[in-house]
Amino acid sequence: MASEFDFIIVGGGCAGLVLATRLTEDPSLSVLVIEAGEDLTADPRVNVPAMWTQLQGTSADWSFKTVPQKELGGRELSLPQGRLLGGSGALNGMNFVVTSKANLDAWSELGNPGWDWESFSKAFNKTYSLTTPSKHGEKGGPIQVTIPDEDSKWPEAWRDTWAGLGFPVDNNPMSGNITGAVTYPDSIDPTTKTRSFSGNAYLPSASSRPNFTLWTATLVNKIVFDTSDGIVATGVQYTKDGATKTVSARKEVILSAGTINSPKILELSGIGDAALLRSLGIDVVVDNPHVGENLQNHPFCAISFETVDDSEEGYDTIDSLSRGDTAALGAAMEAYTTKKTGPFSKTNCNQMAHIPVPGITTPQVRHELTQLLESTKHSQVNIGNKTAPAFAKAHESFVHSLLNSATEASGYYLSLPGWAYYAPDGNLGPIPAGGSERYFTIAVILSHPLSRGSVHITTSSPSDPHLAIDPNYLSHPLDIEILARHAQFLESTLATSGLLGERLKLDGKRSPGAPPGPWAFEGDLDTVQKFLRETATGAMHYTGTCSMMPRGMGGVVDPELKVYSVKRGLRVCDASIMPLTTRGNPMATVYGIAERGAEIIKASLQTQVPG
Ligand SMILES: Cc1cc2nc3c(=O)[nH]c(=O)nc-3n(C[C@H](O)[C@H](O)[C@H](O)COP(=O)(O)OP(=O)(O)OC[C@H]3O[C@@H](n4cnc5c(N)ncnc54)[C@H](O)[C@@H]3O)c2cc1C
Ligand SMILES: *[C@@H]1O[C@H](CO)[C@@H](O)[C@H](O)[C@H]1NC(C)=O
Ligand SMILES: *[C@@H]1O[C@H](CO)[C@@H](O)[C@H](O)[C@H]1NC(C)=O
Ligand SMILES: *[C@@H]1O[C@H](CO)[C@@H](O)[C@H](O)[C@H]1NC(C)=O
Numbered sequence: 199m200a201s202e203f204d205f206i207i208v209g210g211g212c213a214g215l216v217l218a219t220r221l222t223e224d225p226s227l228s229v230l231v232i233e234a235g236e237d238l239t240a241d242p243r244v245n246v247p248a249m250w251t252q253l254q255g256t257s258a259d260w261s262f263k264t265v266p267q268k269e270l271g272g273r274e275l276s277l278p279q280g281r282l283l284g285g286s287g288a289l290n291g292m293n294f295v296v297t298s299k300a301n302l303d304a305w306s307e308l309g310n311p312g313w314d315w316e317s318f319s320k321a322f323n324k325t326y327s328l329t330t331p332s333k334h335g336e337k338g339g340p341i342q343v344t345i346p347d348e349d350s351k352w353p354e355a356w357r358d359t360w361a362g363l364g365f366p367v368d369n370n371p372m373s374g375n376i377t378g379a380v381t382y383p384d385s386i387d388p389t390t391k392t393r394s395f396s397g398n399a400y401l402p403s404a405s406s407r408p409n410f411t412l413w414t415a416t417l418v419n420k421i422v423f424d425t426s427d428g429i430v431a432t433g434v435q436y437t438k439d440g441a442t443k444t445v446s447a448r449k450e451v452i453l454s455a456g457t458i459n460s461p462k463i464l465e466l467s468g469i470g471d472a473a474l475l476r477s478l479g480i481d482v483v484v485d486n487p488h489v490g491e492n493l494q495n496h497p498f499c500a501i502s503f504e505t506v507d508d509s510e511e512g513y514d515t516i517d518s519l520s521r522g523d524t525a526a527l528g529a530a531m532e533a534y535t536t537k538k539t540g541p542f543s544k545t546n547c548n549q550m551a552h553i554p555v556p557g558i559t560t561p562q563v564r565h566e567l568t569q570l571l572e573s574t575k576h577s578q579v580n581i582g583n584k585t586a587p588a589f590a591k592a593h594e595s596f597v598h599s600l601l602n603s604a605t606e607a608s609g610y611y612l613s614l615p616g617w618a619y620y621a622p623d624g625n626l627g628p629i630p631a632g633g634s635e636r637y638f639t640i641a642v643i644l645s646h647p648l649s650r651g652s653v654h655i656t657t658s659s660p661s662d663p664h665l666a667i668d669p670n671y672l673s674h675p676l677d678i679e680i681l682a683r684h685a686q687f688l689e690s691t692l693a694t695s696g697l698l699g700e701r702l703k704l705d706g707k708r709s710p711g712a713p714p715g716p717w718a719f720e721g722d723l724d725t726v727q728k729f730l731r732e733t734a735t736g737a738m739h740y741t742g743t744c745s746m747m748p749r750g751m752g753g754v755v756d757p758e759l760k761v762y763s764v765k766r767g768l769r770v771c772d773a774s775i776m777p778l779t780t781r782g783n784p785m786a787t788v789y790g791i792a793e794r795g796a797e798i799i800k801a802s803l804q805t806q807v808p809g
């Protein structure tokens with residue numbers, strides 16, 4: 199087993215396997231990927247779209263938990279993260295959603311040249327091939343993404359309702375500028391109807407090359423440095439089958455362990471807040487208190503509405519499957535195995551919408567919004583000592599600019615024809631047993647939260663990685679105000695309007711915690727805020743803990759993804775480098791970051807002086 203490689207990539211997830219594939223295109227480079235989890239690429243729980251939740255809580259999940267969330271009634275929320283080849287991309291919900299032009303341009307404006315929408319979009323376009331009902335995916339990139347055929351009337355009802363409320367409904371999902379309803383693709387192969395992810399779309403090219411090496415079931419403990427002439431990363435220490443060894447990197451170590459694990463590895467390696475590291479007995483290599491800070495994630499709420507009970511053709515839901523109805527399961531399995539169609543062949547969650555602050559164009563709401571932004575301005579609530587004032591200001595002005603816009607989204611709406619109840623611990627709860635009601639679920643995500651949290655180690659032992667993970671949900675007072683307005687709009691306007699309003703039973707059953715309707719939230723934002731504190735949870739969209747921005751603003755990596763104060767040999771490239779979180783689900787943007795990162799790393803090799 200060789201013990202020296204040019205590049206060592208820590209983490210074979212979404213980003214790590216893209217980087218490995220692009221770097222091994224150069225036959226003169228040897229690349230090692232070290233992945234903590236197993237290779238489950240042949241496992242149906244990875245591949246069959248309908249089985250996507252089945253790996254949660256198994257050994258293929260890091261199974262983290264948040265600390266109690268103060269603004270959510272002290273609830274601790276479960277926090278799954280993929281621990282298998284392909285990372286979270288091998289067990290995620292497969293919504294393939296790119297972020298906005300405004301979001302990327304704001305990354306660039308923070309002081310990250312080369313990360314504007316134009317440059318990003320060029321790299322992002324290398325990641326996917328899109329198949330729609332009318333067009334089979336052409337040339338494009340390795341990740342196969344599919345907009346499924348519409349086999350129910352729900353998509354039409356969704357569009358009809360948004361159109362009636364005055365929003366555009368014919369958006370291009372790959373555009374960086376969307377207001378209104380949009381149909382998003384799944385990261386599912388259009389032919390096999392199985393999950394398409396870095397583990398089966400990128401990895402095979404890398405594996406076919408002689409200079410690519412993959413170690414699975416191998417845990418990286420820490421990065422090894424030579425500090426004799428500046429700080430240079432020279433390899434990593436790892437544990438496999440109970441033995442701890444070191445492997446060397448001639449050129450670079452690249453951390454792609456994800457938003458939770460990348461800062462953990464930096465801290466275990468001595469890069470982080472000196473006071474914290476010393477208190478745990480870790481030698482300080484670089485004192486940077488921003489490592490593990492700026493954790494951003496989208497809070498959201500959901501309501502499952504009972505649908506009208508006449509069984510009009512075309513308004514079926516997946517509830518009989520959720521109840522384990524044998525006939526329904528048999529029919530769905532039959533459709534999937536023989537024709538690659540039906541509810542098992544897709545996420546069933548493709549109808550979304552990006553919506554500005556409800557009522558933004560009315561003078562009344564404009565006035566309220568102006569007051570709200572003014573009264574929460576420079577809120578110090580979660581700024582503390584670890585957010586640089588320059589970043590706090592830039593973050594606030596970015597979010598304010600979107601909130602003030604009638605074409606930028608502050609709420610991201612998702613729909614599912616079926617029951618989807620999130621229990622107080624953040625896990626999906628089962629559909630009530632017995633009944634035969636059908637449900638339609640609408641969720642709304644706060645697109646651009648101002649609340650920031652953190653991830654830090656609480657022990658120096660890598661094999662026992664106790665982490666304090668604090669997303670700090672709704673700690674900024676503006677966040678709950680804006681999310682409440684969207685939740686109110688969802689319950690009292692969206693769900694009662696247009697074709698949707700005709701299909702949802704106004705006085706029907708709802709998921710636990712949702713007050714009985716109709717119009718339960720109308721005119722009363724206090725009720726909505728109470729509902730949010732009791733039922734809101736976090737999406738699986740963690741970003742920001744090794745942010746890319748100037749050091750003085752709180753950056754951990756520079757625009758070339760190099761770790762500050764390390765002279766040579768260490769970058770981070772994964773979801774953790776996003777300084778401002780995405781508008782929606784992050785996976786597509788992570789793939790884009792990895793493609794862009796590979797371009798930057800390859801370009802730097804051209805100019806690197808040997809030795
Ligand atoms: C349950 C769930 C559902 C989601 N649904 C969606 C969705 O529908 N759409 C969407 O866009 N996004 C979704 N996401 C988020 C998306 O999957 C992540 O944003 C994305 O995977 C992040 O990519 P990454 O490369 O940063 O990390 P990951 O893909 O998580 O990869 C990190 C890898 O590093 C490995 N690793 C970590 N520490 C070590 C170590 N010490 N040694 C060796 N290896 C290590 C991990 O095991 C993992 O394989 C979901 C996430 C989850 C958990
Ligand atoms: C990326 O692809 C989209 C969709 O096809 C296209 O509109 C956009 O111009 C492309 N971006 C670049 C930089 O080529
Ligand atoms: C997005 O499109 C709208 C028109 O729908 C336009 O007014 C706005 O300037 C565009 N935003 C960006 C960032 O290009
Ligand atoms: C913030 O910094 C001040 C002065 O450096 C210090 O006294 C205080 O304890 C710090 N607060 C926190 C929360 O770390």
Ligand SMILES: CC(=O)N[C@H]1CO[C@H](CO)[C@@H](O)[C@@H]1O
Nearest residue numbers: 204225226227228407408409
């Ligand atoms: C850098 C490196 O390891 N290069 C090797 C790549 O693979 C070829 C073919 O096996 C070897 O000849 C190179 O030495």
